[in-house]
Amino acid sequence: MDRNRTSQSQAVLNQEAAAVRTVVAAPARESRSLWSDARRRLLRNPVAMAGGAVVILLVLLAVAAPYVAPYDPIRQDLADSLAGPSLKHLAGTDIQGRDIFSRIIFGTRISLRIGFLGMLLGCVVGVILGLVAGYYGGWADAIIMRLMDVQLAFPGLLVAICIIAIIGPGLENVIVAVGIFSVPLFARVTRGQVLSLKEQEFIVAARMMGAQDGRIMLNHLMPNAVAPLLVLCTLRIATAILTAASLSFLGLGAQPPIPEWGAMLSDGRAYLAIAPHVATIPGLAILVTVLAFNLLGDGLRDALDPRLKA
Amino acid sequence: MLRYILRRLLSMTPILFGVSLVIFLILHLVPGDPARLVAGLDATQEDVKMIRSSLGLDRPLPVQYLSWLGNVFRGDLGRSTRTHRPVTQELGLTFPATVELTLCATVVAVLIGVLAGTIAAVRRNSIFDYSSMVVALLGVCTPSFWLGLMLMLVFAVKLDLLPTTGRGGLENLVLPAVTLGAGAAAIIARVTRSSMLEVLGMDYIRTAHAKGLAARAVVVRHAVKNALIPVITVIGLEFGYLLAGAVVTETVFAYPGVGWLLVEAIGFRDYPVIQGALLLLALQFALVNLVVDVLYAFVDPRISYG
Numbered sequence: 001m002d003r004n005r006t007s008q009s010q011a012v013l014n015q016e017a018a019a020v021r022t023v024v025a026a027p028a029r030e031s032r033s034l035w036s037d038a039r040r041r042l043l044r045n046p047v048a049m050a051g052g053a054v055v056i057l058l059v060l061l062a063v064a065a066p067y068v069a070p071y072d073p074i075r076q077d078l079a080d081s082l083a084g085p086s087l088k089h090l091a092g093t094d095i096q097g098r099d100i101f102s103r104i105i106f107g108t109r110i111s112l113r114i115g116f117l118g119m120l121l122g123c124v125v126g127v128i129l130g131l132v133a134g135y136y137g138g139w140a141d142a143i144i145m146r147l148m149d150v151q152l153a154f155p156g157l158l159v160a161i162c163i164i165a166i167i168g169p170g171l172e173n174v175i176v177a178v179g180i181f182s183v184p185l186f187a188r189v190t191r192g193q194v195l196s197l198k199e200q201e202f203i204v205a206a207r208m209m210g211a212q213d214g215r216i217m218l219n220h221l222m223p224n225a226v227a228p229l230l231v232l233c234t235l236r237i238a239t240a241i242l243t244a245a246s247l248s249f250l251g252l253g254a255q256p257p258i259p260e261w262g263a264m265l266s267d268g269r270a271y272l273a274i275a276p277h278v279a280t281i282p283g284l285a286i287l288v289t290v291l292a293f294n295l296l297g298d299g300l301r302d303a304l305d306p307r308l309k310a
Numbered sequence: 311m312l313r314y315i316l317r318r319l320l321s322m323t324p325i326l327f328g329v330s331l332v333i334f335l336i337l338h339l340v341p342g343d344p345a346r347l348v349a350g351l352d353a354t355q356e357d358v359k360m361i362r363s364s365l366g367l368d369r370p371l372p373v374q375y376l377s378w379l380g381n382v383f384r385g386d387l388g389r390s391t392r393t394h395r396p397v398t399q400e401l402g403l404t405f406p407a408t409v410e411l412t413l414c415a416t417v418v419a420v421l422i423g424v425l426a427g428t429i430a431a432v433r434r435n436s437i438f439d440y441s442s443m444v445v446a447l448l449g450v451c452t453p454s455f456w457l458g459l460m461l462m463l464v465f466a467v468k469l470d471l472l473p474t475t476g477r478g479g480l481e482n483l484v485l486p487a488v489t490l491g492a493g494a495a496a497i498i499a500r501v502t503r504s505s506m507l508e509v510l511g512m513d514y515i516r517t518a519h520a521k522g523l524a525a526r527a528v529v530v531r532h533a534v535k536n537a538l539i540p541v542i543t544v545i546g547l548e549f550g551y552l553l554a555g556a557v558v559t560e561t562v563f564a565y566p567g568v569g570w571l572l573v574e575a576i577g578f579r580d581y582p583v584i585q586g587a588l589l590l591l592a593l594q595f596a597l598v599n600l601v602v603d604v605l606y607a608f609v610d611p612r613i614s615y616g
Contacts, residue, residue, distance in 0.1 A: 146324065146325070146328065147328070149325050149328070150325055150328035150329055150332060153325050153326070153328070153329050153592055153595065153596055154329070154588070154591075154592050154595070155550030155551060155553045155554040155591060155592070155595040156550055156551045156553075156554035156555065157551075157554040157555065157557060157558070158553070158554045158557070158588065158591060158592070161554075161557065161572065161573075161576070162332075162333075162336070162588055164576065165336060165340075165576050165581075165584050165588075166336055166339045166340055169576075238451070242451075242453060245453055246453065246454075246455065246558050249453075249455045249558065249561075250557070250558065250561055250573050251573070251577065252573070252576060262453070262455075265453075265455065265456060265459070266455075268459075269459060269562075272459060272462065272463055272467060273463075273467045276463050276467075279456070279459050279463075280456075280459075280460070280463075282456075283452075283453055283455075283456030283459070283460070286453045286456065287448070287451055287452055287453065287456070290451040290453075291447070291448070291451040294447075294450065294451055
């Protein structure tokens with residue numbers, strides 16, 4: 001029995017080695033890997049491509065903000081307070097006469113930074129916890145997953161609010177809060193992937209060849225869990241941006257005069273009746289950004305795992 | 311059935327203890343002296359000393375936790391450092407408002423979501439299907455505080471039909487409930503649609519059509535019943551988001567609920583109120599999830615609860 005399994009694993013190894021040789025020998029041949037298939041499917045999905053195009057545009061805007069924005073985002077001009085949209089101020093001005101269009105453009109820097117760093121923090125911590133829980137099982141699994149359950153016992157946004165209550169309001173703290181908020185999801189997805197992978201033959205083979213745990217997790221388990229994680233990362237950026245904007249709206253996030261969209265919207269609340277554009281435009285910016293990341297994430301999911309498509 | 315409920319309650323216990331531990335630790339994780347935080351900003355050195363000994367903040371942490379937990383079980387959550395009223399009293403004043411709001415929002419979300427999802431599935435690939443799914447997608451991505459302000463702008467400021475803020479009669483609840491329920495309605499609509507599509511493709515639905523039943527009767531009497539089973543789980547999950555979303559919605563409409571109280575308390579660093587509000591919301595979330603699980607087992611006889 002054991003010998004049989006060994007020879008089976010050996011056969012798998014031989015096959016893999018052969019596959020590697022053919023790829024090395026014939027690099028010009030078009031590969032039909034998961035990724036090239038996925039890329040083809042993604043490129044044929046107009047909705048996802050539109051989302052991706054908006055994401056790229058937002059990144060470019062964030063990078064080029066000082067060159068694109070017509071005004072200084074925090075320069076006040078009290079003589080021109082609460083002006084409606086015009087050719088001079090494309091999106092009007094706020095109570096302090098600051099150009100809203102310029103503030104929106106600089107706001108992309110803040111929102112994308114929060115979205116990306118928050119997602120990254122949640123991803124790194126969550127993936128490590130998920131790998132350890134799934135790979136070692138037993139006590140490590142029980143403790144880590146119970147901790148995740150405790151966090152999930154707080155409904156939605158409340159985790160982030162709870163963290164802000166401890167570490168205090170502020171832009172950097174929002175990144176931490178939004179990151180921790182995402183940890184259980186990354187941990188669960190990673191753990192699920194590891195559990196389904198770890199009994200497969202290539203992992204058994206790697207272990208048999210004497211690979212150490214860290215190496216197996218990093219070189220063998222991780223690459224096979226990347227696809228669902230990539231989807232989750234994209235979708236979590238959207239959630240992180242929305243959550244951060246909510247926190248800033250509640251006054252728990254970015255503090256003035258930072259041009260954060262949620263905070264700008266909150267400022268506009270007081271002048272809703274006389275100057276509705278102050279609150280309306282930042283909300284549209286949040287909506288478009290979150291929508292773009294969600295469309296891209298949905299498209300990635302459909303492209304990477306066609307089975308999931310309804 | 312009773313055994314299933316008891317087992318679920320039992321499995322919930324360690325998580326609730328974990329939650330209480332986290333909430334207890336908030337006070338100790340905040341930089342600074344916990345006694346001074348509880349005493350409030352206007353307290354004298356004497357007050358701080360008194361609070362330190364009365365709360366036992368000089369005792370070891372595990373002892374403190376147990377005595378705090380004992381107080382919680384006796385319904386003593388301490389006093390607000392801002393109003394100096396008992397936290398339970400503050401929560402008692404605001405909790406009914408939040409329950410009212412989340413229940414109304416749930417009704418809005420379920421009515422709109424199930425109706426739109428069902429019609430979209432029955433008229434698959436029609437204009438209604440496409441447009442409702444686009445609206446649902448937008449509904450998921452729209453920041454609720456923005457939607458709230460836009461509704462306020464149209465219905466309260468421009469049309470002057472409804473009040474902008476505060477709590478009172480039913481007219482005060484309409485805008486907040488729609489604002490809060492919109493996101494959940496979008497998700498419920500999507501789940502209902504895909505679940506309905508699956509059920510409508512089944513053999514027994516074809517049989518129902520074949521025996522000459524009117525199309526409406528097939529949908530209402532045969533399809534919806536089974537299609538709603540996964541929807542119930544989603545409604546339960548969404549209720550948690552509604553509770554958290556209530557924090558934002560209540561702030562938008564200056565609606566005096568627990569969420570509003572929580573945000574105010576964070577602003578004033580009123581830690582006993584923060585702890586109390588978080589504890590209450592987490593407990594409510596856990597209980598609702600339990601009810602949903604039980605309901606689920608009740609609705610779907612295939613689920614064994616032995």
